[in-house]
Amino acid sequence: MSSINTNLSAITALQSLKATQTSMNKNQNQISTGLRVSEASHNASYWSISTKMKSDNGALGAVKDSIKQSKAMIDTYTSALDKSMKYLDTMKAKLTAGSNPGADLAAIQVELKSSIEGLKSAAGSATFNGQNWLEGSPSTVKLVTSYDGESQKVNSLEIDTTKVNLFDDVADPKAGLLKNVANIDIATAPKAQGYTDLAIDAAKVNATAGSEDKIYIKLSDAPNTTLTFTVTGTGSLQDLADDINADAGADNVDSKIEASVVDGKLRITSKTAGVDVSASFSDTAAGAAGTAAGTMKLDTTALTGLSQGDKIKFTANAVPLSFTVGSEKNAAELAASINADTNLKTQVTATSDDDGNLILTSKTGTVSAMTFENTTKGVDTTYGQIAVKDALKAVDKAINDLRAGSAMLGANKALLETQEEFIGVLSDSLTAGVSAFIDADMNEVSTRNQALQTQQQLGVQALSMANQNSQMILKLFQ
Structure with missing residues (x-):
């Protein structure tokens, strides 16, 4: 049946052409964006998954930036510590020279003061992004190392800055690893009490009647007098020190010297400032009748x-x-x-x-x-050299402390570098995952575009032919 009101062929051809046009629009959108899922209506599941993955990847990018900043921060502090170590090495050399009797301590102190100012400068200038771990109040710093998308949690690396805190305040140091170094003054040192250290094996201390061990002590303010302490008991070195401090015998040992245990040795210290001490320990063995x-x-x-x-x-x-x-x-x-x-x-x-x-x-x-x-015999000291000896001890301790602090920073930097590499790999994996969900296969899209263009041309021709069917009816009335 032919109808001038309804052209079924034209309707069919038009629907086919519209479908082709819709497919072409979708295909061209993929060509222009490179995405086959650019909005939720294209594939709700894929769009949701890819959106979350892109969000997590963005967080990982921020983590990578944070790690880079943390590494740069640690490099800043490590450089300052390395410079500080050089200053301390210089001070150690000067103090070693100052240990020689007759050394010009005033001149050496001028050089030490210069190194101390260098230490303060290194600590005060080691600032990165408003932070300075070497000066100020020590604390626990948390450096960002990763992001857990599953639990929405930022993970961090904790660093105790106490191990690298050189000064609480470079202008007036009262705490910090280098506090004692900053206070070194061998030129105007107080006349401290002299002391001597005796290396004694406590297990061999003998108090047997007739062969008691003895400690002989001389003080520089009475060079012709020898104080004698006779061992009255056995035990630890601390027990021996306590016995000496409680001795109120004829020589009044307890009123003139004080005994203590320092670094595993028995230290005999004068109670009078500026008085040197020398001492010896006699390990006594008794002979036997022949x-x-x-x-x-x-x-x-x-x-x-x-x-x-x-x-x-x-x-x-x-x-x-x-x-x-x-x-x-x-x-x-x-x-x-x-x-x-x-x-x-x-x-x-x-x-x-x-x-x-x-x-x-x-x-x-x-x-x-x-x-x-x-x-x-004890290791004799003179009060004039006590300040040098104590200063040298403070510098040695500071060198060891800074070496430990630098090692701690180095270990944490190595950990950050490993984490940075892992974050990079993880970020690349997320990027590949997002691509698999939403990126268009351009080879496939290009091939489909050619086919759709052909279909569009054929559809236009089919619609044109269908529209001509109505013209054929006019011929029937001629």
Whole structure:
């Protein structure tokens, strides 16, 4: 049936052309944007997933920027610490030179002051983005390292700035790793109390009656007087120090010196400023009666550790006598030296046996109360050099502290570099994932565009032909 009101062929051709046009519009949109899912209506699921992934990737980009800033910040502080280490090394060299008696401490202090100002400058100028870990109040700083999209949480690396805090205030340091260094002044040091350190093995301290160990002390304000402390108990070095501090014997040891334990050594300190101290510890071993009448013997065990300054004491015919060890290394050499001694050879004869024991025999009577004192001398100081020694100790400690701080910063920077690499890989993976969901395959789009253009041309021709069907009806009425 032919109708002039309804052209079914034209309607069909028009619908087909519209569908083709719609497909072309969609295809051209993909060509212009490069996306096959550019809005939720194209694919709600893919659009939602890709949107979240792009958001997470943006957060990761911010994390990467933060890590770069953190690395630059650490580099700033590391450079300042390296410079500070050079200043400290210079100070250490100057103080070592100042340890020599007669050194010009005032001139050295001028050089030390210059290095101290350099340390303050390095700490005060180590500012990055308004932060300075080397100066001010130490705290725990959190550096951004990652973003967890699942839990919407920013993860961070905690750094304790106490380990690199050089000064609380460079203008007036009262705290910080370099506080003691900043206060060094060897030119106008107070006349501190002198002290000496004795290296004593507490396990060998002897309080046995008749062979008690002794500590001999001399003070520079009374050079001809020797204070004697006789060991009254055994135990730790701290126990020995406590006994010395409680001694109120004839020499009034407790009123003139104070004992303490420092770095595993017994420290004897003058209670008077400007007074030097020297001391020695006598590890006493008692001799035994010999097999023959009028003899006494020191066995080879007692003579272990023989050194210059050790003493052999004994009584011969009621006369107290002593022999001070020089270069002798064994009992045979001791015997030869005693027999050559002008004061001793008239009283006793010294021999040694095959076991390395020393034997004394009285020439006219008896030998008794024989002891061997193995002497340990303290490390003497003078109060003029105490400031130098303490300063050198403070600088050494500062060097170790800064070395530990630099190592901490280096380890954290290495961690940030590893994290930065991981974040980069993760960001690339998210970018690839987003592409898989929403990016158009341009090869496919291009091929489809050619096909749609052909379909469009055919549709136009089909519609034109369908419209001509109505013209054919006119011919029927001619």
